[in-house]
Structures are given as structure tokens and as C-alpha cells.
Amino acid sequence: xxxxxxxxxxxxxxxxKPLSLEIGAGPSTIILGANGAGKSVLMRVMHGLLAxxxxxxxxxxxxxxxxxxxxxxxxxxxxxxxxxxxxxxxxTDQPEKPAMEALEEVGLAxxxxxPARVLSGGEQQRLALARxxxxxxxxxFLDEPTASLDPSATREIETVIRAFDAAGTKIVMxxxxxxxxxxLGDEVIYLHQGRVVERAPVEQFFAHPATPEAAAFIKGELPxx
Numbered sequence: 001x002x003x004x005x006x007x008x009x010x011x012x013x014x015x016x017k018p019l020s021l022e023i024g025a026g027p028s029t030i031i032l033g034a035n036g037a038g039k040s041v042l043m044r045v046m047h048g049l050l051a052x053x054x055x056x057x058x059x060x061x062x063x064x065x066x067x068x069x070x071x072x073x074x075x076x077x078x079x080x081x082x083x084x085x086x087x088x089x090x091x092t093d094q095p096e097k098p099a100m101e102a103l104e105e106v107g108l109a110x111x112x113x114x115p116a117r118v119l120s121g122g123e124q125q126r127l128a129l130a131r132x133x134x135x136x137x138x139x140x141f142l143d144e145p146t147a148s149l150d151p152s153a154t155r156e157i158e159t160v161i162r163a164f165d166a167a168g169t170k171i172v173m174x175x176x177x178x179x180x181x182x183x184l185g186d187e188v189i190y191l192h193q194g195r196v197v198e199r200a201p202v203e204q205f206f207a208h209p210a211t212p213e214a215a216a217f218i219k220g221e222l223p224x225x
């Protein structure tokens with residue numbers, strides 16, 4: 001794996017203040033912070049969906065990236081066809097077989113012919129992960145992937161995320177869910193009002209937060225917006 005991803009004095013309008021980061025290969029990185037902290041914008045800048053207002057984003061990598069959003073976009077076609085389409089965009093020959101394998105990986109093979117837009121919220125999110133799985137990404141960006149799901153659907157999504165991690169995909173996930181950060185993260189980058197105020201291994205972050213902002217957030221003392 002050829003990461004790292006580097007952000008050098010990157011800012012975005014009034015949302016992100018100038019920040020510098022390096023994201024390395026391997027351990028899962030959780031971007032943690034309250035709603036409005038700038039997590040989603042930071043994820044989009046890293047993935048290349050937004051150009052920074054200032055600064056520089058660079059990759060020491062030619063590998064594939066994928067991103068899954070809180071509300072996945074479903075095409076007006078079957079679940080299988082949604083995955084096939086993602087593979088066709090990459091020029092994959094005979095994409096039906098790897099598409100079905102991706103659906104099997106996320107537990108949706110039995111719904112392959114079902115229209116994607118009639119699936120439940122949790123099933124749609126697993127379908128979005130299947131589209132990503134089919135691409136065998138080097139890094140997977142996840143922006144609050146379970147924020148609108150019930151506990152059962154959340155557990156299913158987290159199982160798939162762990163499978164990506166086990167397969168060698170670098171996970172970079174934004175969340176404000178403390179329990180999820182503990183379950184899925186190896187390191188935490190804590191974002192507050194558009195600034196990175198702390199970065200630490202996950203257990204150290206929760207046991208001994210180094211900044212008052214992080215300590216207050218862990219205690220639930222910061223406003224959500």
C-alpha cells in the first residue's frame with residue numbers, strides 16, 4: 001500500500017481552518033468531532049470531491065479510492081446493476097461476476113434483482129459498500145455511514161467495515177459516535193471548529209484526552225451544532 005495522503009496548510013472557506021495532516025497506510029483512522037466540526041468537508045477534500053480554498057492535497061499513491069456517504073445515492077436499477085455500473089466505469093470486463101461476489105460479501109446476494117431504491121436504509125448502505133468492495137479500493141472514506149440507521153443495521157454495516165479492514169483496505173471514517181469510534185478505530189483525529197486539536201491512538205484518546213475540547217466532547221459537554 002502506497003499511502004500516505006498529505007494535507008499541507010489546507011483550508012476550505014470558513015469551515016476548515018489551515019491544517020496539515022498525513023494519513024498513513026494500515027490502522028483505521030477515525031475523524032471524530034461534533035456536528036458542524038468540519039468532518040464531512042475534510043473527508044470530501046481528502047477524497048478530491050472538493051478543492052481546498054488554500055493549501056495542497058497530495059497522494060503518494062495511484063491506487064483506487066472509494067467513498068460512502070451517510071445517504072447513499074441509488075441508481076434507478078437493480079442492486080446488482082448498481083454494482084455492475086460502478087465496475088463498468090473502471091473498464092472492468094464481464095463485471096457481473098465480481099458484482100455478485102461483492103453483493104455476497106455484504107449479505108445482499110438474495111436481493112440482487114431487487115430495485116435498489118426499494119431497499120431499506122441499512123440495505124442501501126450495504127449496497128453502497130458493495131459498490132466500493134467491488135473496486136478493491138486502497139482506501140475507503142466513510143462519512144457518517146450509520147448515522148441514520150437503527151442498532152441492528154449499524155451492526156451489519158460495522159461488520160462489513162471490519163471486513164474491508166481485514167482485507168487490507170485503509171479505513172478513514174468520520175463519525176460523532178463515540179462507541180463506534182472505539183469499536184472500529186485504531187487512531188482518532190479530533191476535529192473542533194474546523195481545526196485538528198488532537199490526534200492519538202484510540203485507547204489513549206478516550207482514557208487520557210490531551211486537550212480540554214476533546215475531554216469535554218467525550219463527557220458530552222460540547223454542543224452538537
